Amino acid sequence: MTTHVRRLAEFATSCRDKGLPGEVRDDVTGRVLDVLGNCLAAYAEPEGDAAPAVLRAVRRWGGTPEATAIGSGDRLPAPSAALVNGTLAHALDFDDTHLPSVLHPSAPVVPAALAAAEATGAPGAMLVAAVAAGIEVCNRLGMASYLPEARNSLFFEKGQHATSICGTIGAAVAAGLVYGLSAEGIAHAAGVAASMGSGLIEANRTGGTIKRAHCGWAAHAGVSAAVLALEGLTGPPTVLEGRFGFFRAWIDGRYDADALLSGLGERWELLRTVYKPYPSNHFTHPAIDCALALRERGVDPADIEEIELGVPAPVLRTIAEPYEEKTRPRSPYHAKFSGPYTVAAALLGGGGLGLALDDFAELDPVRLALAAKVRCVADERASEIFPQAFAAVLRLRLRDGSTPEHRVDCSRGGPGHPLSPEELALKFRTNAGRALPEERVAALVDAARRLEASDTVAGLLGLATPSVPL
Structure with missing residues (x-):
């Protein structure tokens, strides 16, 4: 045989x-x-x-x-x-x-x-x-x-x-x-x-x-x-x-x-x-997409009081736990595996295709302060989709009491949203x-x-x- x-x-x-x-x-x-x-x-x-x-x-x-x-x-x-x-x-x-x-x-x-x-x-x-x-x-x-x-x-x-x-x-x-x-x-x-x-x-x-x-x-x-x-x-x-x-x-x-x-x-x-469009752990990508979308809608990070990030349950241990390590990563590289830090970086701005290598050049105190406001939870819909695609939902509470949110069911670059030849050329x-x-x-x-x-x-x-x- x-x-x-x-x-x-x-x-x-x-x-x-x-x-x-x-x-x-x-x-x-x-x-x-x-x-x-x-x-x-x-x-x-x-x-x-x-x-x-x-x-x-x-x-x-x-x-x-x-x-x-x-x-x-x-x-x-x-x-x-x-x-x-x-x-x-x-x-x-x-x-x-x-x-x-x-x-x-x-x-x-x-x-x-x-x-x-x-x-x-x-x-x-x-x-x-x-x-x-x-x-x-x-x-x-x-x-x-x-x-x-x-x-x-x-x-x-x-x-x-x-x-x-x-x-x-x-x-x-x-x-x-x-x-x-x-x-x-x-x-x-x-x-x-x-x-x-x-x-x-x-x-x-x-x-x-x-x-x-x-x-x-x-x-x-x-x-x-x-x-x-x-x-x-x-x-x-x-x-x-x-x-x-x-x-x-x-x-x-x-x-x-x-x-x-x-x-x-x-x-x-x-x-x-x-x-990948972003230089970070792939589990963080749908959250980055959500943050970029909310920023595009005009959300001012200075107005944010609380952030809830919903992700597939299996990825919590990678990008959300231990909580102290993810809200205050030890190094710029460690920050690439942090849901809170990558969300903060995307909300505060980014380069390249939305978040670039320079965004992880150092641990920025302003980003760390915003990351401390992020609470990561399991999201049922994202868990059902995972790992055929990476999904997430980001919910904010602003100072005026409003609660904008954004959801993606397939992260940018994923099977339902592939990078275009132009985007791949820009990345290279x-x-x-x-x-x-x-x-x-x-x-x-x-x-x-x-x-x-x-x-x-x-x-x-x-x-x-x-x-x-x-």
């Missing part, structure tokens, strides 16, 4: 050997560009964040120069480059999201595929196929763990970071394709990677910068697993469904095999992955422009559009390096 991992591996090799549907190829190009923009914006952030720490660590380790660290231009071993770039891709919490699994698949998979492609001199078409296969496998693993009756992922119910756990296997599949592994070899790479993925999401609640490196470690582990499989290390054939396999170990053996395997190559979970230009001059940003967009026809990815990564590294 063909095992689960072998089925996924055969699907992956078909992406490389038989080609992809046109809409999938086009979608992947956008994923790569979004990751590059996020990486450049993160690299331009002040010292002291996770990405600079990771870069300093890999410089300590040294090794054979194979692939580029975005922004710095350092030439590193492929696993180390994947570690740096994966950390950059996730560091700002601006990376894409698959629903309803609530995974961020591009952040681990694209850096792994880029590092492997540069190390091997693979053409752009190989990279595109690898990214498509890796993201699809990552998303399928996430969907297998989503239980409709719980309206949530079992990974999250247990405090595990599904992105870094599933992303490690997706990254291994992508890298294995680039390294030229057969279906058997890719199954081994995934089997090896299954022993490497990890990640806890307590940092979402109470702080710490480790979560920013989760996708970097997943990318690093994925590339490492692919190379180890290339050199002969093997994984168990029943690594996913076995008695001591992936699903049993992580989520008590409760998983949906059809969601994992049915319609592979025909129904693409990749295409259900949405882009704004992000990349933090590190690159305007003409270099335009050249990077052009190179990404021609990615599938390019002989190598070296030119693309070269453009993603400032003339004078930051």
